[in-house]
Amino acid sequence: MYKVFFNQKLINISTRENITLNKTTIQSTDSFNVFDVRRWFYNFILDNATETVLTHSSPVDFFEVFKSAFIQIDAAGGVVFNGEGKLLFILRNGVWDLPKGKVEEGETTSDAAIREVEEECGITGLQIARELPSTYHVYQSPYKKSKGEWIFKETFWYDMNYSGAQTGVPQQEEGITKIKWFAPAELGEVLENTYENLKQIINLYRV
Incomplete structure (x- = not known):
């Protein structure tokens, strides 16, 4: 399904x-x-x-x-674990989100996922562990002038490991104001203020 x-x-x-x-x-x-x-x-x-x-x-x-039936766009992002087993989330426009973004021309989805996490969170040294199920959503881009131009976005997700000590810097020009690591037992807080299409990914890790 x-x-x-x-x-x-x-x-x-x-x-x-x-x-x-x-x-x-x-x-x-x-x-x-x-x-x-x-x-x-x-x-x-x-x-x-x-x-x-x-x-x-x-x-x-x-x-x-x-x-x-829609304009198709591919995006990619990461579910990042640190050495304490905590997951990385960003507060984007007041909503908890996972770091992600558009796949550039000629870029693989895995490379795009790492780049987006690095850009949005200000950390480096990420290692991909495995590919996760994609998520899909339809929306109307604010950059499209025609009301009939709806976007179908597939987001490719990857499990990532981070063993560094960088605290990270939120990419404020992307509306990101906070970076926070959550233990799996704390994900209920995220689920109360996140997007519906992300919940199926987040629930893979909730305990």
Whole structure:
């Protein structure tokens, strides 16, 4: 099942057989093309449903159709552990976030993830341990002039280890005002003030 977030709304893409949710709207999409996806999405924005399921006989194929209905951007970021087993978070625009950013042309997602953590947190010497599941969300960029230009962003995540002693410097020009290390048992504080699409990553580490 794919999970795509739009603000506080959640779009699940799955086969009908895999549906276990019972408080959501369900829409069959076997006949959907790109224009159908766009039309459906505009209606979804306006309705009161906070969660929905789009069913398809081949979710993998439909996911490609769904993505192509939007401008696609790749981003990458890191879940960074220090020597004490604590996780690194940034306070960006008043919300707890993980360091991440856009993948530049010609850059691998792993290189982009390390660069973004270094730039946003002011630390170096990061080591990637493993790749994590991607997250997906749709939003309207403030830099796009047309109201119809919606962005589909896939963020590639990586587990990283940091063994250095740098305290870090928040990248204030990116709206980052604070850097803080949280123990896994303290992640409830983060979950109270973070983005919906990040919660599935954060919950991998909560104890």
